[in-house]
Amino acid sequence: MSLRKKLIAGNWKMNKTSPDALTLSKEIVAELGKVIDVEIVVCPPFTSIETVGKVVDGSSVKLGAQNMHPEASGAYTGEVSAPMLRALFATHVILGHSERRAYFGETDAFINKKVLAAIKNQLKPILCVGETLAERESGSTLKVVQTQLEGGLVGVSKDDAASVVIAYEPVWAIGTGKVATTEQAQEVHAFIRSLLAKIFGDAIAQKVRILYGGSMKPSNAPELLAQKDIDGGLIGGAALETRSFVDLVNAAIAAK
Numbered sequence: 001m002s003l004r005k006k007l008i009a010g011n012w013k014m015n016k017t018s019p020d021a022l023t024l025s026k027e028i029v030a031e032l033g034k035v036i037d038v039e040i041v042v043c044p045p046f047t048s049i050e051t052v053g054k055v056v057d058g059s060s061v062k063l064g065a066q067n068m069h070p071e072a073s074g075a076y077t078g079e080v081s082a083p084m085l086r087a088l089f090a091t092h093v094i095l096g097h098s099e100r101r102a103y104f105g106e107t108d109a110f111i112n113k114k115v116l117a118a119i120k121n122q123l124k125p126i127l128c129v130g131e132t133l134a135e136r137e138s139g140s141t142l143k144v145v146q147t148q149l150e151g152g153l154v155g156v157s158k159d160d161a162a163s164v165v166i167a168y169e170p171v172w173a174i175g176t177g178k179v180a181t182t183e184q185a186q187e188v189h190a191f192i193r194s195l196l197a198k199i200f201g202d203a204i205a206q207k208v209r210i211l212y213g214g215s216m217k218p219s220n221a222p223e224l225l226a227q228k229d230i231d232g233g234l235i236g237g238a239a240l241e242t243r244s245f246v247d248l249v250n251a252a253i254a255a256k
Helices: 018-032 046-056 082-087 098-104 108-120 133-137 141-152 182-200 221-225 242-255
Strands: 007-011 039-043 061-065 092-095 124-129 165-168 210-212 232-235
Touching: 007 092, 007 165, 007 242, 018 039, 018 046, 018 061, 018 242, 039 092, 046 061, 082 108, 092 108, 108 124, 108 141, 124 141, 133 141, 141 182, 165 182, 182 210, 182 221, 221 232, 221 242, 232 242
Parallel strands: 007 039, 007 232, 039 061, 061 092, 092 124, 124 165, 165 210, 210 232
Antiparallel strands: none
16 A cells, blocks of 8 residues: 555646536536545646636645746746636646647756746646657667656755656657556656655655656556556546546546
C-alpha cells in the first residue's frame, strides 16, 4: 500500500465550449463528487474555469488550469496569472506540457518561473516532463527527463517539494494511441523518483506523486497503476468523456 494517494487529472486541452464543459463537469461530479480515496482534478480551458469551478464547488473534485504566466499581472496580452486562477478557486495548474514546449517554445527556465509562481500562490504545479520519439530512439530518454526535471525544480524548497506533482509524458505516446510498455513507464517513473531523492532527500521523494501522461485509458490503466512508482494519470482524450474518466478513477481506486 502506497503512502501516496492516487491522482487522476483530466487535461481537456482546447476542447469543450462553456456549455459543453458545464455538462461534462456536472456528469463527473454526479459520478465522482464524493470519491475521497483518489484525488480527482479537472483542467478545463480558461473560458470554462469559472463555470466548472462552480459545479465542482462542495464536491471532492478539484479544479485545475492548463497553463499560466509567471507574472502576477501586467502587459501580457492573452495570458492568465496565478492570482487570477486562485480567485476562481483553482488548486492545481499544469506546467511545461509537451505541447507548450513544442508549439510555444517554452524553455525549462521559463517553466521554472511558472512553478515558483504557482507555489507562491498556493497552486499545486503538475510539472510535465518527457521525451520525443527521436529522443527515445536515440537512447536519450533519461537524459532529457533529468534536464527537464532539474530545470523545472530550480529554487523549489524541500518544504514545497511535496506539493509538486510530476507528470511523465512520453511525447510519442500522446494522442497517437501508442503507449509506453508498463516496464518502460515504470522505469522512467522510478528514475524520476531517484532524481527527486537526490534533490530533496528520500523522505520527500516518497511523498511526491508521479503521474503517467501517455495515452492512459481504461484498458491499460489497471496494469500501469499497479506499478510501484506510478501514482496516477494525466489524462487527455479519455478525460473528455464521462464514462472513460469515471472508469479511470475506478481503476485508481482499485489499485490504491
